[in-house]
Amino acid sequence: MSSYPPAQTVAEFEAGIAEVMRRIDAAADRAGRSPSDVRLLPVSKTVPQERLRLAVAAGCRELGENKPQEAKRKSAEMADLDVSWAVIGHLQTNKAKDVAAVAAEFQALDSVRVAEALDRRLQALGRGLDVYVQVNTSDEEQKYGLPPAEVPAFLAELPAFASLRLRGFMTLAEFSSDEERVRACFRRLRDVRDRAVQDWPEAVELSMGMSGDYEIAVEEGSTCVRVGQAIFGSRALPDSHYWPEGQ
Numbered sequence: 001m002s003s004y005p006p007a008q009t010v011a012e013f014e015a016g017i018a019e020v021m022r023r024i025d026a027a028a029d030r031a032g033r034s035p036s037d038v039r040l041l042p043v044s045k046t047v048p049q050e051r052l053r054l055a056v057a058a059g060c061r062e063l064g065e066n067k068p069q070e071a072k073r074k075s076a077e078m079a080d081l082d083v084s085w086a087v088i089g090h091l092q093t094n095k096a097k098d099v100a101a102v103a104a105e106f107q108a109l110d111s112v113r114v115a116e117a118l119d120r121r122l123q124a125l126g127r128g129l130d131v132y133v134q135v136n137t138s139d140e141e142q143k144y145g146l147p148p149a150e151v152p153a154f155l156a157e158l159p160a161f162a163s164l165r166l167r168g169f170m171t172l173a174e175f176s177s178d179e180e181r182v183r184a185c186f187r188r189l190r191d192v193r194d195r196a197v198q199d200w201p202e203a204v205e206l207s208m209g210m211s212g213d214y215e216i217a218v219e220e221g222s223t224c225v226r227v228g229q230a231i232f233g234s235r236a237l238p239d240s241h242y243w244p245e246g247q
């Protein structure tokens with residue numbers, strides 16, 4: 001696991017973001033893609049608002065959080081700034097209210113129950129929400145997301161939830177030093193999208209790639225990379241702390 005220095009000034013954030021963008025551009029180039037088709041979503045989980053304000057001053061206009069409560073708290077703390085919030089982590093139905101209230105985008109939709117809960121809250125608020133369906137492309141049991149084979153049946157249920165706007169698909173690749181295994185996960189997500197897009201022409205987005213693997217993801221077609229540590233610095237705790245999955 002690489003270690004990333006924590007940016008502490010606006011200039012350091014600018015330099016860090018520029019470096020990630022440069023790598024995205026190079027990866028897009030290698031794949032014959034346009035870099036402008038790849039969105040960089042900075043992931044700010046665990047980073048306190050004092051440092052997030054520096055990142056915003058350095059140009060971040062959207063931030064990703066994996067916990068609804070943390071997104072809710074920070075969006076209130078930073079309500080004076082022009083930032084939109086993406087919730088990118090698993091949601092329990094009892095937190096749907098928070099996501100409906102603060103998120104511009106929810107990238108981890110993986111059950112009809114959550115779709116129902118979100119839609120009910122959104123209808124009450126008169127809001128819509130961009131959603132990505134999370135797919136488990138690594139067959140790891142502890143990971144959230146639908147198995148690829150279950151995606152078509154799930155999509156068929158979504159029109160019942162009028163406030164959800166399906167934009168695409170999200171995955172976390174296997175954590176592996178074997179690049180081919182990582183790449184295979186991204187290809188599976190792309191296959192899911194390519195099959196779905198015939199019936200769901202607006203579901204084109206592929207949210208895939210994090211600090212350790214975003215260049216591979218861009219080579220495989222990612223349209224949204226979710227990058228935390230490479231911008232904000234290494235997190236002190238292991239990833240299992242932030243993905244308390246499989247309970």
Ligand SMILES: *Cc1c(COP(=O)(O)O)cnc(C)c1O
Pocket residue numbers: 043045066088089172209210211212226227228229230242
């Ligand atoms: C934390 C997180 C990321 C970013 O991971 P980094 O290693 O910090 O780049 C991406 N996606 C999800 C769902 C996350 O929870």
